Amino acid sequence: MARKETITKDMIIQAAFALLQEEGIEQVTARKLAAKANCSTQPIFRFYKSMDEVAEELAEKTCEFFQDYYDHFQRQTVTPFVNLGQAYIKFAGEHKELFRFIFLSPERSGRSMYDILNGSKGNVSKEIQSAAAQGSRNAGDLFTKMWIFIHGAACMSLTGDYDLSDSETMQLLRDSYHSFK
Amino acid sequence: MARKETITKDMIIQAAFALLQEEGIEQVTARKLAAKANCSTQPIFRFYKSMDEVAEELAEKTCEFFQDYYDHFQRQTVTPFVNLGQAYIKFAGEHKELFRFIFLSPERSGRSMYDILNGSKGNVSKEIQSAAAQGSRNAGDLFTKMWIFIHGAACMSLTGDYDLSDSETMQLLRDSYHSFK
DNA sequence: TCTTTTGTATAACATATGTTATTATTCTAC
DNA sequence: GTAGAATAATAACATATGTTATACAAAAGA
Numbered sequence: 449m450a451r452k453e454t455i456t457k458d459m460i461i462q463a464a465f466a467l468l469q470e471e472g473i474e475q476v477t478a479r480k481l482a483a484k485a486n487c488s489t490q491p492i493f494r495f496y497k498s499m500d501e502v503a504e505e506l507a508e509k510t511c512e513f514f515q516d517y518y519d520h521f522q523r524q525t526v527t528p529f530v531n532l533g534q535a536y537i538k539f540a541g542e543h544k545e546l547f548r549f550i551f552l553s554p555e556r557s558g559r560s561m562y563d564i565l566n567g568s569k570g571n572v573s574k575e576i577q578s579a580a581a582q583g584s585r586n587a588g589d590l591f592t593k594m595w596i597f598i599h600g601a602a603c604m605s606l607t608g609d610y611d612l613s614d615s616e617t618m619q620l621l622r623d624s625y626h627s628f629k
Numbered sequence: 630m631a632r633k634e635t636i637t638k639d640m641i642i643q644a645a646f647a648l649l650q651e652e653g654i655e656q657v658t659a660r661k662l663a664a665k666a667n668c669s670t671q672p673i674f675r676f677y678k679s680m681d682e683v684a685e686e687l688a689e690k691t692c693e694f695f696q697d698y699y700d701h702f703q704r705q706t707v708t709p710f711v712n713l714g715q716a717y718i719k720f721a722g723e724h725k726e727l728f729r730f731i732f733l734s735p736e737r738s739g740r741s742m743y744d745i746l747n748g749s750k751g752n753v754s755k756e757i758q759s760a761a762a763q764g765s766r767n768a769g770d771l772f773t774k775m776w777i778f779i780h781g782a783a784c785m786s787l788t789g790d791y792d793l794s795d796s797e798t799m800q801l802l803r804d805s806y807h808s809f810k
Numbered sequence: 811t812c813t814t815t816t817g818t819a820t821a822a823c824a825t826a827t828g829t830t831a832t833t834a835t836t837c838t839a840c
Numbered sequence: 841g842t843a844g845a846a847t848a849a850t851a852a853c854a855t856a857t858g859t860t861a862t863a864c865a866a867a868a869g870a
Contacts, residue, residue, distance in 0.1 A: 451815080451818080452816090478857070479858095488818060490818055499859090562790070596781040596785065600780040603781065608735070628808050630837065631836085631838075633847080634847065672847080680827090
């Protein structure tokens with residue numbers, strides 16, 4: 449009937465994700481993606497109408513990747529805020545391009561930062577809510593402050609303006625958490 | 630002897646700065662810049678060896694612009710940290726592309742975030758140091774925490790994830806300052 | 811084996827970009 | 841006024857990009 453498929457959609461998106469991690473979203477071009485996937489540009493446009501659609505799916509995939517990262521992150525303290533902070537800051541440092549892509553671009557296709565944090569499984573908010581419930585005063589206020597703080601540290605690590613070790617980070621997060629509480 | 634100059638270096642860099650503010654550094658291309666300055670691309674390359682050199686000078690100019698912004702910012706409290714925070718967060722909201730360019734790009738040509746803050750006149754550090762001196766415990770620690778917090782809020786405003794009013798921001802900054810102190 | 815169908819590659823088109831060559835313009839000293 | 845020189849515009853070259861048209865290849869039923 450017809451020729452067999454040798455380039456799958458998965459191969460394309462895998463290559464795109466690798467390219468994204470290595471060089472950032474603006475370097476995920478049709479030709480570079482084709483080269484990464486060892487094919488011509490045709491298979492890309494068989495699966496996606498345009499490169500924008502590829503970026504769309506990359507955003508999706510990156511959000512899931514962050515969720516997995518957070519889910520598998522080794523919790524080191526009993527304070528969810530501290531754990532979240534450690535994971536988030538480490539993610540920013542280890543996956544700069546991914547972080548920049550989903551947490552620092554204006555075009556996140558509608559998702560707010562909190563949408564990404566909570567994800568489909570909503571793990572972040574689950575942990576944090578239970579934690580905030582035990583908190584003394586205004587739980588929302590505590591979350592806002594901690595979140596601003598955590599996001600700030602992560603963004604600084606992106607530009608090389610943050611160079612604390614893991615344990616220093618933990619202490620910093622603990623400190624600020626207790627300050628805010 | 631020779632033809633008179635009609636396109637000055639200042640006209641070029643002014644146009645480039647306007648373009649930077651409106652569309653971001655990646656849109657400051659030779660042709661768009663020429664159009665903005667109402668000339669051909671030739672005058673650009675008379676003053677600058679390459680477009681990279683233009684970007685270099687834009688970074689310089691943007692740092693100065695931030696300094697001026699901060700110098701002229703109406704101080705609303707007696708707490709330098711709060712004033713700095715208000716100015717920085719407002720700057721991020723009002724000049725997103727400039728903020729992104731100097732505080733969020735990896736290529737700041739060597740300047741650290743603190744270099745920019747302090748600038749040539751060193752106004753920020755002057756105010757903050759005197760303030761920290763009055764502070765109770767570790768002045769550096771207080772600065773680090775406040776700065777992370779301030780930077781976090783500014784970065785969130787960039788992506789539309791921060792929507793507090795000026796007075797709410799002031800209260801937030803006051804609160805966190807007293808928490809950290 | 812031939813034809814049809816579908817996947818893939820190659821090549822092309824249109825546009826955008828940095829940069830440079832060529833041409834035209836305009837000033838001034840002579 | 842003319843020649844020389846600096847300035848600017850136009851056009852070109854080389855490359856990069858999204859996207860599409862065309863050509864080639866392979867699989868499977870007739």
